[in-house]
Amino acid sequence: MQHGRWNSNLIHSLFDPHFEEKILAIPINSVQEKDTRFWSFDPKGKYSVRNGYRVEIGCYDTPSHSSEVHSSKWWKYMWNLSIPPKLRIFWWRVMHDIIPTAANLRVNHVPTEDFCSLCKGWNESTFHALFWCPVVKICWKKTKFWPLLKHVRHLGTLEVILWMKQELDRRDFELFVSRTWAVWNQRLKIVHGSSSGFDVNSLDGSAVMIREFQMASLSLLSPSTKITSLAPHKWMAPPRGQLRMDLDVAYHVDSNLFAIGGAVREGWLLHLEKKGLNLHQLFMQS
Structure with a gap:
């Protein structure tokens, strides 16, 4: 502090810009009081070897x-x-x-x-x-x-x-x-x-x-919410004359990308990625 104001040059040299801004925003008390020593790691401000050791480690x-x-x-x-x-x-x-x-x-x-x-x-x-x-x-x-x-x-x-x-x-x-x-x-x-x-x-x-x-x-x-079992079900082939598609979706949190896969009985496999929106068709036999 200098002449009742923050020494901005000194603060700038000691702290990151983020903390510098917060320090300079702290209002300064207009009442000038004599400074006293206070050990900030003790509620009463008194230093002891015990808490000094704990601070050190x-x-x-x-x-x-x-x-x-x-x-x-x-x-x-x-x-x-x-x-x-x-x-x-x-x-x-x-x-x-x-x-x-x-x-x-x-x-x-x-x-x-x-x-x-x-x-x-x-x-x-x-x-x-x-x-x-x-x-x-x-x-x-x-x-x-x-x-x-x-x-x-x-x-x-x-x-x-x-x-x-x-x-x-x-x-x-x-x-x-x-x-x-x-x-x-x-x-x-x-x-x-x-x-x-x-x-x-x-x-x-x-x-x-x-x-x-x-x-x-x-x-x-929620009492009204019906809890659906997440246990895997046994796969069953669709009736004759009908198609069955099984879908799966995956989502990666950090990259914000998702993938969708689908398989049709006796048909083809779809794989879609959000990144590039690439669509691949792979033919396979059941």
């Missing part, structure tokens, strides 16, 4: 955001998200910073390495493991969430989550939760040797899981 968030997270309004919003229960439990663990990252394991006196299990070069905090590990970033860069995530690399886990809630609508926030869960699950598979790398198709499947859960929930909540 990336396991502590600012009390302002902690108090917001512990409010009933936040948890009412969180528990009302239309996501499967296992995702709610996972998100609760993320919010309380108790997923088994290297940093959290060390806090609980579990012998482990200091560096990240995947990239081997960073402290494995919750934020690093879920969003900022160079290996994990690949899973985020092709999503709609990356333009927001790339601006929050200096924030803590709680701050990132609250920031995403503020910037995303409810549907996109649910997709963000499911994507985070999928990233963590695949990370565990790689660490424990059951997978050699991230499977992008599997990550995309988390969005499909959300949609299927929401459709099933709507069916259960």
